Amino acid sequence: MFLLVGMSSALWRMYADHLFYRWEKNVVWEMVEPYRRPKSFTPVLSIYVAAFYTGVIGAAVTEQLYKEKYWEDHPGEAAPLMKPKFYYGPWNVRKDRRPNE
Secondary structure (H helix, E strand, O other), rough: OHHHHHHHHHHHHHHHHHHHHHHHHHHHHHHHHHOOOOOOOOOHHHHHHHHHHHHHEEEEEEHHHHHHHHHOOOOOOOOOOOOOOOOOOOOOOOOOOOOOO
């Protein structure tokens, strides 16, 4: 019984010390923080570059498949512009207006 009481009082003392000295750790880390090495942007940048080029290649493949399907039905004709997939606003192309030559 005495061992259990002594153990619990030791645990409470450790917890009280932790609460009392916790602010000192924060002060120390706030002093060290400006001298830390900045986090690297290389992983984030490489993911963004990979995602961009994946989208570019995907768009090129999609457009090529669209043209091939159009040419199967209309051989020898020029394929019209593909309608945008994720843009639902006005997008028509006016061929009758040309800049002054």
